[in-house]
Amino acid sequence: MTGPDPKLISGNANRPLATAVARRISMHRGMQVALLDARVERFNDQEIFVEVYENVRGEDMFIIQSTSNPANDNLMELLIMSDALRRSSASRITAVIPYFGYARQDRRTKARTPISAKLVANMMVSAGIERVLTMDLHAAQIQGFFDIPVDNLYASPVFALDILHHLRGRDVMVVSPDVGGVARARELAQRIHAPLAIVDKRREKPGEVSEMTVIGDVKGKTCVIVDDICDTAGTLCKAADVLIEAGAEEVHAYITHGVMSGPAVDRVTKSNLKNLVITDTIQPTEAVRGCANIRIVPTAPVFAQAILNIWNGTSVSSLFSNDTLEPIYESLYPSGMAAQAS
Structure with missing residues (x-):
C-alpha cells in the first residue's frame, strides 16, 4: 500500500x-x-x-x-x-x-x-x-x-453467473457471432458447461454482411450469442434471425461493451433477440435504458x-x-x- x-x-x-x-x-x-x-x-x-x-x-x-x-x-x-x-x-x-x-x-x-x-x-x-x-x-x-x-x-465470469441465474434449467448453447470470436465464446461455454456453435459471416464490403451460415445444431436450443462490442447491432440482429430460422427456441445476447450507435436500439427492439445483456463500461443512453429487451449488468x-x-x-x-x-x-x-x- x-x-x-x-x-x-x-x-x-x-x-x-x-x-x-x-x-x-x-x-x-x-x-x-x-x-x-x-x-x-x-x-x-x-x-x-x-x-x-x-x-x-x-x-x-x-x-x-x-x-x-x-x-x-x-x-x-x-x-x-x-x-x-x-x-x-x-x-x-x-x-x-x-x-x-x-x-x-x-x-x-x-x-x-x-x-x-x-x-x-x-x-x-x-x-x-x-x-x-x-x-x-x-x-x-x-x-x-x-x-x-x-x-x-x-466479463465472461460475470456473464456466466447471470446466465446460470436467468436461464437456469434451459438447454443453453453458446454462439460465437463470427469465427474470430470463437475463443471468447468457448471460454464462456466451458464455464457454464454448454455446447458451442458458430455463425459464419461473409462480408462483401465493410459494414455489410452478405451471407450467414450456422455451424452447429441449434434446433430447440436457447442460444446465447457472446461478443465484446455491439456497435450498430446489424450483425447481431441478423445472427439472431439466422439462429431462429435454424430452429433455435430463443436467442439471447451477452455483449460486454454496448456502443449502441445509430439505429442500434431500434434494431434490437424490433429484432428476434429475447434479451440483450450489456455491461455499463460505456454509460448507457436514455434510449438504451428505456429499451424493454436490453438489460444492463454492473461492472x-x-x-x-x-x-x-x-x-x-x-x-x-x-x-x-x-x-x-x-x-x-x-x-x-x-x-x-x-x-x-x-
Missing part, C-alpha cells in the same frame, strides 16, 4: 460508473472513499482543462475514464488528467479504462493505414500513466503495445475489487474465478451459482 486509501478521480465519460466504484470501495474499506475533488471542463474553443483541488503528492492514483464516444474528447481528458497528476507528484497513476477505444484498429488491414491502438498506447505512457486496468480488450495483443503492466479483466463490483487488489499488491487474475466473483455479486445473484459454473 502506498497510502492510507486508493485515490480515485473521474473524467466525464462515465461518472455514474466511477461513483459506483467509489461507493463499492467504501463498502470494502468500511470508510468513505470519494472521487477526488476536481474539475474537468472545456473552454469556449473546446480545449480541455483539468484542475485538481486536493493534494495528491505521494498518492496512488486511479483515473476512471472510458474512451468511448466522443472517443477523442474522452481520450484527451484521460491524458490531461494524467499529466496534471504527474506534475502534482502522484506516486503512481493507474488508468482504469472500462472500454478501451481505438481497440478495433489493432493492425494494418490494408496498405497505408495506421495502427491507432499502438499510437494511443504510446500517448498514455508519455502522459505518465504507469498501469492500465481495462475489460475485454477487442484484441488481446494490445496488451503488448504497452511497456507498462496491463490488466485485462473479463462496479469487479472494478472496485481489481482496484483494491492493485493497491494492495495482490492478484488481479483471481477475479477470473467464479468462486471469487460470487461473493462480489452476491446482491445480484443467489449463492450456489459459482458451484454450478465451476
Whole structure:
C-alpha cells in the first residue's frame, strides 16, 4: 500500500460508473472513499482543462475514464488528467479504462493505414500513466503495445453467473457471432458447461454482411450469442434471425461493451433477440435504458475489487474465478451459482 486509501478521480465519460466504484470501495474499506475533488471542463474553443483541488503528492492514483464516444474528447481528458497528476507528484497513476477505444484498429488491414491502438498506447505512457486496468480488450495483443503492466479483466465470469441465474434449467448453447470470436465464446461455454456453435459471416464490403451460415445444431436450443462490442447491432440482429430460422427456441445476447450507435436500439427492439445483456463500461443512453429487451449488468463490483487488489499488491487474475466473483455479486445473484459454473 502506498497510502492510507486508493485515490480515485473521474473524467466525464462515465461518472455514474466511477461513483459506483467509489461507493463499492467504501463498502470494502468500511470508510468513505470519494472521487477526488476536481474539475474537468472545456473552454469556449473546446480545449480541455483539468484542475485538481486536493493534494495528491505521494498518492496512488486511479483515473476512471472510458474512451468511448466522443472517443477523442474522452481520450484527451484521460491524458490531461494524467499529466496534471504527474506534475502534482502522484506516486503512481493507474488508468482504469472500462472500454478501451481505438481497440478495433489493432493492425494494418490494408496498405497505408495506421495502427491507432499502438499510437494511443504510446500517448498514455508519455502522459505518465504507469498501469492500465481495462475489460475485454477487442484484441488481446494490445496488451503488448504497452511497456507498462496491463490488466485485462473479463466479463465472461460475470456473464456466466447471470446466465446460470436467468436461464437456469434451459438447454443453453453458446454462439460465437463470427469465427474470430470463437475463443471468447468457448471460454464462456466451458464455464457454464454448454455446447458451442458458430455463425459464419461473409462480408462483401465493410459494414455489410452478405451471407450467414450456422455451424452447429441449434434446433430447440436457447442460444446465447457472446461478443465484446455491439456497435450498430446489424450483425447481431441478423445472427439472431439466422439462429431462429435454424430452429433455435430463443436467442439471447451477452455483449460486454454496448456502443449502441445509430439505429442500434431500434434494431434490437424490433429484432428476434429475447434479451440483450450489456455491461455499463460505456454509460448507457436514455434510449438504451428505456429499451424493454436490453438489460444492463454492473461492472462496479469487479472494478472496485481489481482496484483494491492493485493497491494492495495482490492478484488481479483471481477475479477470473467464479468462486471469487460470487461473493462480489452476491446482491445480484443467489449463492450456489459459482458451484454450478465451476
